[in-house]
Amino acid sequence: MMTERKTMISAFHIKILTLFPEMFPGMLGMSLSGKALEKGLWSLETVQLRDYAEDNHKTVDDTPYGGGAGMVMKPDVLDRALRAHQPLGRFIYMTPRGKPFTQARAYELAQEKQLTILCGRYEGVDQRLLDAYQAEEICIGDYVLSGGEPAAMILLDACIRLLPGVLGNAETHTEESFENGLLEYPHYTRPTVWSGPDGIERGVPEVLASGHHGKVAAWRKIESERITHERRPDLWEKYLNREKLQKREG
Numbered sequence: 308m309m310t311e312r313k314t315m316i317s318a319f320h321i322k323i324l325t326l327f328p329e330m331f332p333g334m335l336g337m338s339l340s341g342k343a344l345e346k347g348l349w350s351l352e353t354v355q356l357r358d359y360a361e362d363n364h365k366t367v368d369d370t371p372y373g374g375g376a377g378m379v380m381k382p383d384v385l386d387r388a389l390r391a392h393q394p395l396g397r398f399i400y401m402t403p404r405g406k407p408f409t410q411a412r413a414y415e416l417a418q419e420k421q422l423t424i425l426c427g428r429y430e431g432v433d434q435r436l437l438d439a440y441q442a443e444e445i446c447i448g449d450y451v452l453s454g455g456e457p458a459a460m461i462l463l464d465a466c467i468r469l470l471p472g473v474l475g476n477a478e479t480h481t482e483e484s485f486e487n488g489l490l491e492y493p494h495y496t497r498p499t500v501w502s503g504p505d506g507i508e509r510g511v512p513e514v515l516a517s518g519h520h521g522k523v524a525a526w527r528k529i530e531s532e533r534i535t536h537e538r539r540p541d542l543w544e545k546y547l548n549r550e551k552l553q554k555r556e557g
């Protein structure tokens with residue numbers, strides 16, 4: 308029995324190759340991305356890799372050459388699945404060994420008509436398959452998950468919210484973290500004074516209630532810079548270098 312799921316093809320069509328198609332759409336079927344899926348702003352097709360195994364046991368993996376722990380996903384099985392699902396569009400393999408996923412990459416991928424994402428389990432995928440299909444290897448962070456599926460969902464979540472029509476008109480991406488190389492400033496809402504569980508009364512920074520747009524913008528920039536400096540020395544370094552370059556070109 309083929310256990311594939313397919314919706315109408317949209318302007319952003321996603322094919323997921325996985326041993327756990329039931330994981331999808333998962334969180335992507337809820338909230339912003341779920342509504343966008345219902346509206347047809349993106350579409351999803353899952354492929355059960357096991358359907359492409361040819362032996363009675365439906366074997367998809369084997370022991371690694373050279374020995375060692377874990378199993379490796381077989382190139383012949385993956386190849387049959389990929390041949391049956393052409394065209395692939397951009398072909399992505401989720402792996403901790405990949406290039407880091409960034410907001411810039413999310414913008415780039417959100418421009419594509421079609422992505423095919425291979426989710427690995429076990430120790431990984433035979434390298435020859437990745438070479439033959441020129442897979443783009445992407446990592447969502449410096450930690451190891453038990454499989455590529457949650458990583459694929461995170462990548463897709465970041466892309467889907469950038470698709471035209473997904474976010475309301477009032478919401479824009481311009482002030483979000485990473486848009487200008489900085490982390491976002493802190494937010495406040497009513498009540499003006501609030502007491503937390505520690506009994507301390509905390510107010511809202513006065514400038515935010517001043518109605519002075521210039522001063523608010525200046526405060527937000529300083530806060531963004533302070534937080535980026537404290538939390539992300541890597542981003543801070545890049546930001547300073549960019550500022551220097553801009554002054555020089557000035």
Ligand code: ADE
Nearest residue numbers: 401402403446447452458
């Ligand atoms: N698979 C397991 N861990 C991963 C990670 N950090 N990024 C992408 N894919 C993965």
